[in-house]
Amino acid sequence: MDAVVVDKAGWMEICGMEDIPRQGARVVATATHGDVAVFRALDDAVFALEDRCPHKGGPLSQGIVHGHAVTCPLHNWVIDLASGEAAAPDKGCARHIPVRVEGGRVLLAAAVRR
Amino acid sequence: MNMIPTQRQRLVVVGNGMAGMRTVENLLRLAPQRYDITVFGAEPHPNYDRIALSSVLAGEKTLEEIVINDRGWYAEKGIRLIAGDPVVALDRAARTVTSASGLTLPYDRLLIATGSKPLAPPIPGLGLPGTCAFRDIADVETMITAARTGRRAVVIGGGLLGLEAAWGLKRQGMSVALVHLMPTLLERQLDATAGTLLQRDLDGRGIAFFTNGQTEQILGTERAEGVRLADGREIPADLVVVAIGIRPNIDLARAAGLDVNRGIVVDDGLRTEDPEIFAVGECVEHRGQVFGLVAPLWEQAKICAAQLAGDAAATYVTPPLSTRLKITGVDVFSAGALAAADPADEEITFQDMARGVYRKLVLRSGKVVGVVMYGDVADAAWYFQLLRESTDIAPMRDTLILGRAVTTAASGAAAHDPAAAVAALPETAEICGCNGVCKGTITRTITDLKLTTLEAVRAHTKASASCGSCTGQVEGLLALTLGGDYAGSAGEKPMCKCTPHGHDHVRREILAQQLKSIPAVMQNLGWARPEGCASCRPALNYYLLCAWPGEYEDDARSRFVNERMHANIQKDGTYSVIPRMWGGVTNAKELRAIADVVERYGIPTVKVTGGQRIDLLGVRREQLPDVWRDLNAAGMVSGHGYGKALRTVKTCVGSEWCRFGTQDSTAMGVALERMTWGSWHPHKVKLAVSGCPRNCAEATVKDFGVIAVESGWELHVGGNAGIHLRGTELLCKVTTPEEVLEHCGAFLQLYREEARYLERTAPWVERVGLAHVKARVVADAESRRALHERFLHAQRFAQKDPWAERAAGADAGAFSTLVPAE
Numbered sequence: 052m053d054a055v056v057v058d059k060a061g062w063m064e065i066c067g068m069e070d071i072p073r074q075g076a077r078v079v080a081t082a083t084h085g086d087v088a089v090f091r092a093l094d095d096a097v098f099a100l101e102d103r104c105p106h107k108g109g110p111l112s113q114g115i116v117h118g119h120a121v122t123c124p125l126h127n128w129v130i131d132l133a134s135g136e137a138a139a140p141d142k143g144c145a146r147h148i149p150v151r152v153e154g155g156r157v158l159l160a161a162a163v164r165r
Numbered sequence: 166m167n168m169i170p171t172q173r174q175r176l177v178v179v180g181n182g183m184a185g186m187r188t189v190e191n192l193l194r195l196a197p198q199r200y201d202i203t204v205f206g207a208e209p210h211p212n213y214d215r216i217a218l219s220s221v222l223a224g225e226k227t228l229e230e231i232v233i234n235d236r237g238w239y240a241e242k243g244i245r246l247i248a249g250d251p252v253v254a255l256d257r258a259a260r261t262v263t264s265a266s267g268l269t270l271p272y273d274r275l276l277i278a279t280g281s282k283p284l285a286p287p288i289p290g291l292g293l294p295g296t297c298a299f300r301d302i303a304d305v306e307t308m309i310t311a312a313r314t315g316r317r318a319v320v321i322g323g324g325l326l327g328l329e330a331a332w333g334l335k336r337q338g339m340s341v342a343l344v345h346l347m348p349t350l351l352e353r354q355l356d357a358t359a360g361t362l363l364q365r366d367l368d369g370r371g372i373a374f375f376t377n378g379q380t381e382q383i384l385g386t387e388r389a390e391g392v393r394l395a396d397g398r399e400i401p402a403d404l405v406v407v408a409i410g411i412r413p414n415i416d417l418a419r420a421a422g423l424d425v426n427r428g429i430v431v432d433d434g435l436r437t438e439d440p441e442i443f444a445v446g447e448c449v450e451h452r453g454q455v456f457g458l459v460a461p462l463w464e465q466a467k468i469c470a471a472q473l474a475g476d477a478a479a480t481y482v483t484p485p486l487s488t489r490l491k492i493t494g495v496d497v498f499s500a501g502a503l504a505a506a507d508p509a510d511e512e513i514t515f516q517d518m519a520r521g522v523y524r525k526l527v528l529r530s531g532k533v534v535g536v537v538m539y540g541d542v543a544d545a546a547w548y549f550q551l552l553r554e555s556t557d558i559a560p561m562r563d564t565l566i567l568g569r570a571v572t573t574a575a576s577g578a579a580a581h582d583p584a585a586a587v588a589a590l591p592e593t594a595e596i597c598g599c600n601g602v603c604k605g606t607i608t609r610t611i612t613d614l615k616l617t618t619l620e621a622v623r624a625h626t627k628a629s630a631s632c633g634s635c636t637g638q639v640e641g642l643l644a645l646t647l648g649g650d651y652a653g654s655a656g657e658k659p660m661c662k663c664t665p666h667g668h669d670h671v672r673r674e675i676l677a678q679q680l681k682s683i684p685a686v687m688q689n690l691g692w693a694r695p696e697g698c699a700s701c702r703p704a705l706n707y708y709l710l711c712a713w714p715g716e717y718e719d720d721a722r723s724r725f726v727n728e729r730m731h732a733n734i735q736k737d738g739t740y741s742v743i744p745r746m747w748g749g750v751t752n753a754k755e756l757r758a759i760a761d762v763v764e765r766y767g768i769p770t771v772k773v774t775g776g777q778r779i780d781l782l783g784v785r786r787e788q789l790p791d792v793w794r795d796l797n798a799a800g801m802v803s804g805h806g807y808g809k810a811l812r813t814v815k816t817c818v819g820s821e822w823c824r825f826g827t828q829d830s831t832a833m834g835v836a837l838e839r840m841t842w843g844s845w846h847p848h849k850v851k852l853a854v855s856g857c858p859r860n861c862a863e864a865t866v867k868d869f870g871v872i873a874v875e876s877g878w879e880l881h882v883g884g885n886a887g888i889h890l891r892g893t894e895l896l897c898k899v900t901t902p903e904e905v906l907e908h909c910g911a912f913l914q915l916y917r918e919e920a921r922y923l924e925r926t927a928p929w930v931e932r933v934g935l936a937h938v939k940a941r942v943v944a945d946a947e948s949r950r951a952l953h954e955r956f957l958h959a960q961r962f963a964q965k966d967p968w969a970e971r972a973a974g975a976d977a978g979a980f981s982t983l984v985p986a987e
Contacts (some may be wrong), residue, residue, distance in 0.1 A: 065983050072978070074696070074722035078786075079983040086982065093696055110738045110786075113726040115699040122699030124726035124734055129699075 062151070062158040065089065071097070071157070076112040076121075078102055081161040087148055088112030089157060090132050092119055098132035099150040099159055105130075105143025173201045176473070177262055177272035179252045179417065181206025183215055184446025184462040185278025186234060191470030193242060199474065202244045203270060205262070208301055209249030211235050216459055216599065216631050218305050219491045222333025224673060228302060255421035257439055274441050274473065277418055277429060281411035281447035281457070288321075290383025291407060295390075299330040299408040308406065312337035314947040315403025319343070319392050321380050322409035323350040325490060328363075330408050331372050332492045336677050340371070342400050344378040344392065346409075354488045354499045358516065359523050359539040366495055366521065371679060375400065413448045413455055428455045433480045435469040445469045451481065458486050459599045459631060485553050487536075487545070487598050494678060494689075498545040501552055502527040502535030510534070515566045524566060531559050543586070544568045546638070550594055587641035596638050599631035607639060611646045619643065661700040663692050668704065668921035675712050683709065683720055699725075704922035707809065710845055711917050714959035721976070727807035730979065731967045732789055735782065740789060742781040743806035744796050745842060748816045748834035748854075749777030758799030762792055776813030776851065778804055790980050794972035802966040805843065809923070811913075812851050814838040815863065819856030819873065828873035830856035833902055837871070840906055841913065843964040844956070847920040847929075850913065865893045868916075868926040869909055874898075878905050882912055882938065883930035891927045894935050897943045911942045911952035914959075918952075 071077050071091040079087045079099075086102040088111050096119060102112045109125030119132045129138040135145040149160035176192075178185050181204050189202060206212075210232075217231040239246040247264065254263040255275070263269045283298035285291060295315075297307045311318070312334060320331040323345030331343045349360030350367075364374055379395035383405055391401040413428035424430040424438045428450030435443050435451075445465040447456055456462060461483050471479035487500035504527060505512050511528040520540065526548065527535030532555045536548040547569045551558060558565055564572045569586065590596075592605035610616065610626050622639055623630040629639040659665050666674075671690060680686045683705045687697060697705070702723035709717045721729050732740035744759070759779055763771055770782040784792055793803075806812060814837050817823065819830030834854040841852065853864040854871040864870030866886035870893050872879045877900040881893030896912065899905055915938065920929040930938060941948050971980070 070978060072722065075979075077978060077983055107736070108738070110734075113730070113734065113738075115702060115723065115725070117696040117698050117702065118694065125736065127699060 061160055061162070063161060064156050065159050066157050068095070068097075068152060068155050068157060074116040076114075076116070078110075078112045079159060079161075081159070083162045084146065084148055086110075086112075087159065087161060089150060089159065090116055090121060092116060092132065095152075096132075097150050097152050097157055099148040099161075100130070100132065100135050101146040101148070103145060104128055105135075105137055105145050106141065111145060173199065174273040175271060176200035176202045176274045176276065177270055178202065178204045178276045178278060179255075179262065180204075180276075180278030180280055180446070180448075181208070181210075181212050181246070181248060182278060182280045182446065183212070183233070183459065184280070184466055185276060186212040187463060187466035188276060188278065188445050188469045188473070189244070190234075191467055192473050195470055195474035195476075200274070202242075204239070204244055204246050205250060205252045205264060206246065206248040207251035208303070210302055211239070211246070211248065213302065214631060215301070216491070218299070218302070219329035219333055222299075222305050222308060222330065223336045223493070223677075224333075225493070228305075252417060255417055257421055257423075257442070260441070272441075274443070276469070276473070277437070277442065277444040277448060278446045279414040279417060279448045282414045283407065284410040284412055285407065286380075286409060288380055288383055288407075290385065290389065293383060293385055294388040295385070295403060296383060296405045296407065299326050299406055300411075304406075308334060308404065309337060311404040312339050313945065313951075316340060317342070317402045318404040318406065319400050319402040320406045320408060321345075321392070322407065323347065323374075323376070324353065324408070324410060325351065325488070326410075327406075327408035328367070329491055330406050332367070332370075334404070334406070335370065335372055336673065338676070339404070340373075342373040342375060342402070344375045344380055344394065344400070346377070346379060348376050350374075350376070351490070351497070354490075354503075355497065355539070356503045356525060356537050358514075358525070359497065359499075359537050362518075362521055362523055362539045363490075363495065363497060367492075370677070411447065411457060413450065415448060418444070418448070426450050426453075433468075433482075434472045434477070435465055435481055436472065443469050443472065451483065454483060456483075458488065460484055460486060460601060463599070463601050484601070485549075487549050489542075489545075489598075493674075496538075496540055496542040498536065498538040498542040498549075500536045500549050501533075502529075503537060504535070513562075513566045526566060528558070531557050533558060546590070546594060546596070546635075547586075549598075550590075553595075587638050588645050596642070597626075597628035597631070597635045600627040602626050602628040604642065607642050608646050611643060617643075617647060660704060661698055663687075663694045663697045663701050664690060666690055671705070672708050672712070675708055681709065681713055681717055683723060697723075703728075707845060707847065707922055711959070715962040728809070730786070730789065731793075731803055731807060731971065732784065733807040737783075739783045739785055741806070742784050742789070742792055742796075743774065743778050743804040744801035745804035745838075746778045746801075747838050748814055748831050750816075750831060750835065751779075755799055755801055758796060758801065762795050765795070766792055768792075774806070774813075776806075777815050778806070778813060780806070786980055787982060790972050790974075790977070793968035797966070797969050797972055802842075803968045809846055809848050810850070811838075811841045811844045811846065812849050814841070815851070815853040815867070817854075817856050817861040819854075823856055825859060826856035826873070827875050828856055828878065830854040830862065830871070830873050833871060833873070833878070833905060834862075836902060836906060837909055840910065840957075840960070843966075844913065844917075844960060845963060846913070846917055847922050848925045850916075850926065852909070866890070867893065869912055871905055871909075876900070878902075880905065880908050880912075883926045883935070885925055885927035887925075889927070894930065896935075896939065907949060907953045908942060910956040911949040912938065914952040914956035915941050917956070917959075 065079050073093050076088045076090045081087050084101050088100050088102040090098045102110050104123040106128045109123040111121050113124045114121040120129050122129050128141050135147040137143045151158050212234045214231045220226040250264045250266045252262045253265050261269050261271050283300045297304045318334045318339045318341050320327050320343045331341045335341045349357045350363050380392050381395045382393045383389050384391040389405045393399045415425045415429050418429040419425045429444045429448050431444050431449045437444050446462050468479045468481040490497040513526045515524040522540035525537040533552045561572045590604050594604045596604050607626050607628050616622050629636045703725050706720050706723040726734050766788050768781045772780045774780050814834045816831045816834030820826035850868045852869045853862040853867040855862040855864045856873045864872050866884040870881040879898050880896040882896045884893035885891045
C-alpha cells in the first residue's frame, strides 16, 4: 500500500481518483468508522459513507451506483450518497464522512486503523 | 324512405378489404335494416388492417391484432361472409355475380371494392420461389418465413411500401439491400433534401441502398438467388420483394363492360355508369385520380354508404392528402406540393443537418400549399391544418418555419409547452389523418362513453387505429379529458420507473437501432433517469450482451454484486464459493484441494448443494482471489452459482452403474455442461439428465430436463421447483446425444433471445406457449440449427473462467481493502 499522508486538519489521503472505477466504490478500513465505502459517481463526484446499510448492515460499497445514489446489494434499499439517507418509503441513514479530491488524490476525514 | 320495405334489398360486396368494409360499417349505422349483405373476399381471412401489415412484419403487432372485424362480427351483423372465394364474373343483365368456386348470387345493388394489385414489372425471374410482393397476409407470411431461414433480402422499390418492407425485414434479422430506380427515396412524397436525410438515417440502421438502380433480372433457376442491375452489379439474396407500386384491380369491372380507365370510373356519388353498381377504394378512378392512401378511402366509404342508405345528395370530394412513413423512430411528414411549381410560388426552408431536422413550406398567394418535414414532425398537424384551411399566413410569416411554439409566442400569446399543444388545438383539428377523426369527436366520445383507455378510444372512434402515428396525441387527449384518471396505455408494463418502455420493446429497439451500449439505449429510447437504476441496468447489460456477443463490452458497474464479484453475497457480507463439478462428478484430487482450501482460509461452513456440488460459505471478500487460485490449481473453475447463468447439470449414475439405467446419463450431463457452462441468461438455468424414467436426477423440475429411455432421450422444458412448483412439459423425443445437444442449445438460445430479464423458463414458456417453442426448436430444423449456432457463437466469448482472470490479478481493487499506513 502506498504511504499515506495525514495532514494536521485530519485529512487522510487514501488513493488516487483512478483507483476508484466510475459508478463504483473502494473500501477503506478506518479506526474511527470501521469500513468506509468511497464512491465515485459517473460525473466524478466523490462520496464516502460507512459501509453498512442502515437496514441490515449490507456492504453499500458492493451496490450498483446510479446518479448520486447506491442500491444496497442485500435488499435493494436506495441510499443517497451525499446525505446517507435512505430513499422513501424506507427510513434510515448511513453515516457520511467528509471526503474531498485534491490534485487527483482522494482525501478522507477519518483516522487510520492501527 | 318513410316506408319500411317488406323485403330487404340484396347488397353484394365484392372485396373484403378496408374500403369495402368501412362502407358496410357506415351503412349499418345509417340504415341497419335496409340490406341483406353478402361479402366476397379473395383472401381466406376476415377483414384486416392492410396498413398495419408493416407493423406485423416489423414484429410490432401480431396478425390477430390487425383484424378489424372478426368472423363473430359478421355473424352478429347478419352479414354472410364468403372468404377465400373471389368473384370471377359479373352479369349485369341478370344482376348476378359468380365466384371462383361456382357460387352464383343475385344482387339488387353491387359494391365493387376489389382494391389494387401489386405492380409486377416484366423482370425475368419474377415469380420464382423466394420472390414476393408486399400486399397481403400471405406475402407477409412468406417474408417472415424467409427471414427465419435466409439471411439476405433485396427489396425493389424505394417508395412507402418498399421502405416499410425493407425495415420490417431488417427487424426480422435479415441483411437488407434496397434497389430504387430514382436518385432519391420517396420521391413522390419528399423533396431531394428530405429523401437524402431519410437515406442517410436508414443507411445508418444497416439498410444498403442502390439508388438509380434498374433491376434487370432476378437470378437463380430453382429459386431466387439475387438480382442483377442494368449496370452489371449483382446483389445476392435469399428473398426478393418487389414493392414498386400498385394498380387498380379492374378486371371484373372491365369484363362486365363497365366504364374503366386507369381505375373503375365513378361519379361524385361513387356510382359507376351502371346505377345499381357502386365502387370504392383503390380500384376506382374519380375525376381522373386514383388512390393509394387511406384518408380518401375513408371519405369514399362515408359518401358511398350515405348513397346506399338513400342520400342521393352525398358528394365525394378528395380531401387534401398527407403522408407519414411507418418506420419507428424515422419521422417523416409531407402534404401537398413538394416544391415551388412556378415563379409565383415561394419556399421557406429550415435545416439542421447535424440534428437531422429539415422542414420546407411551399407558399402560394400567402397560403401554405405544401409541407415537407423530416426528423421533427411535432408540428405536422398544425402545418397541415394551415394548408387545409388555406389560412393567410402573412401575419406569422417571419416565424412560421420555426414552428407553432415560436409563432404563437411571437404573436404575443403565451408560449405553450409541447404537452399542451394538443390542448390548444381547435375542436375541428384533425388528429387522425388515416381515419379523418378530429379532436372534438375524440374528446366528446371519451366523455360521453366514459372511456379510459387508448384501446377503447381506438375501438369507438377509429382514431389511432390505423397507422398509429397520432397515438401520442390521442393519449394526450385522454389525459386532458380525464385529468388524473388516465392511467396510461395498457400495453406492455414498463421495465422500471426510468422508462415507459417494456422489456420486449427495448430489446427490439436494441436490435433495430443497433444500440450497443447502455448509454446509447438510454439516450435513444429517452430514459427519464440518465443513469437508470439498479433494476434496469442489469437488464440492459444482459440484453446487450445477448444481442451483440463478442462485440458488447460487459459493464461490471451494471452487474448485481454477485455477478460482479463472481461469488454469492451472504447476509453478513461474506461470500460463498461453489466450484463447478461437471455433471456432479468429482474425485479425490478435487476433494483434497477443497479440503485444503477450507482449512487454509478458515472457511466456516461446507455444504453439499441440491445441484450436486460443494458450497464453501463465509469467504471474506479479500480472500476470494486466493481461494479461486488454489481451486484453479486443482483444475476447478467457477460454478456460476451466483449468476443469472447456467448453474448445474444434475445427473444420476445411469447405465454405467445402475441396473435400471438405459443410457449413459452422466456422460450426457457432462457433455451438456461442457457445452453450456458460462452462458448468461435472463435468469438462472438448471439442467438435469436422468438415466431412466425413474428420474432420480429430478429432470422434470428443471429448465431443461433430459430423461433417457431405451430408444433415445426425452427432452422436457420449463420446469421449476422454486416458489411455484411447475413440472416440465415434453418438448420432443430424440435419438442421439448430438440431437440432445442441438435441441438444448436451440432451446436455451430462444429463451435467451425472447424471455424478459428475471423471467425463468417456466413463466416464459407459459407466456409464449409451448407450441411456439416447439415451432422454433422442434418442427423447424433450420430454425433449430440457426438458434444452436447463435448459442455456440455466443459461447465462444462467454466460456472464460472468471475466477482464473481474477486470481491472475484482474479487477484487484474490487477485492482489496485500502488500509492506509501512516
